[in-house]
Amino acid sequence: SQTIHQWPATLVQPVGSPLSLECTVEGTSNPNLYWYRQAAGRGLQLLFYSVGIGQISSEVPQNLSASRPQDRQFILSSKKLLLSDSGFYLCAWTAGLAGGTDTQYFGPGTRLTVL
Amino acid sequence: AQKITQTQPGMFVQEKEAVTLDCTYDTSDQSYGLFWYKQPSSGEMIFLIYQGSYDEQNATEGRYSLNFQKARKSANLVISASQLGDSAMYFCAMREGHYGQNFVFGPGTRLSVLP
Numbered sequence: 001s002q003t004i005h006q007w008p009a010t011l012v013q014p015v016g017s018p019l020s021l022e023c024t025v026e027g028t029s030n031p032n033l034y035w036y037r038q039a040a041g042r043g044l045q046l047l048f049y050s051v052g053i054g055q056i057s058s059e060v061p062q063n064l065s066a067s068r069p070q071d072r073q074f075i076l077s078s079k080k081l082l083l084s085d086s087g088f089y090l091c092a093w094t095a096g097l098a099g100g101t102d103t104q105y106f107g108p109g110t111r112l113t114v115l
Numbered sequence: 116a117q118k119i120t121q122t123q124p125g126m127f128v129q130e131k132e133a134v135t136l137d138c139t140y141d142t143s144d145q146s147y148g149l150f151w152y153k154q155p156s157s158g159e160m161i162f163l164i165y166q167g168s169y170d171e172q173n174a175t176e177g178r179y180s181l182n183f184q185k186a187r188k189s190a191n192l193v194i195s196a197s198q199l200g201d202s203a204m205y206f207c208a209m210r211e212g213h214y215g216q217n218f219v220f221g222p223g224t225r226l227s228v229l230p
């Protein structure tokens with residue numbers, strides 16, 4: 001069966017510090033991968049998605065970036081964090097199937113607080 | 116314009132009663148998928164149920180059913196026999212197009228089950 005991991009689970013960082021959040025998927029090949037951010041009490045905002053190694057699409061211009069160095073690894077980064085980067089970051093994957101029930105499955109999330 | 120609308124920010128239901136969470140969507144695609152997710156206080160997004168745009172029957176998964184009214188563009192979630200553990204945020208989501216990669220989420224409905 002497939003599993004998705006995220007780490008760290010929680011993170012407290014000062015403004016201006018760098019960020020690296022990691023997401024890995026097991027039990028599947030060539031998944032589509034997604035990064036979302038959720039502000040407290042709000043819905044999900046899609047940040048990046050990737051359909052393959054080195055292929056990244058950005059949905060929201062900001063000081064975050066994403067990379068996919070391996071098939072089942074997705075990394076969210078920042079060179080300098082802002083207060084507004086605080087939130088709950090969720091990684092998700094799909095099998096990348098056309099049509100059908102290409103369901104999105106989520107990791108446990110990383111709660112980031114920027115002080 | 117909002118692609119997914121959930122007009123109920125919060126709902127209350129008595130334990131063992133049924134509850135309907137509303138979701139309307141906006142798309143010009145003929146092929147799309149509709150999803151419901153549950154997010155308990157732990158933060159993890161849990162997939163509940165899927166409905167394809169070409170599915171003629173309403174989807175059911177245990178105590179969850181999806182009331183799909185295509186002409187009205189609505190995809191309401193029905194939870195039967197509510198349990199205390201059903202208290203959570205519920206998100207409606209849509210994937211557009213036969214080869215669509217992106218998922219759009221609604222703002223969510225917070226359900227509270229009363230003992």
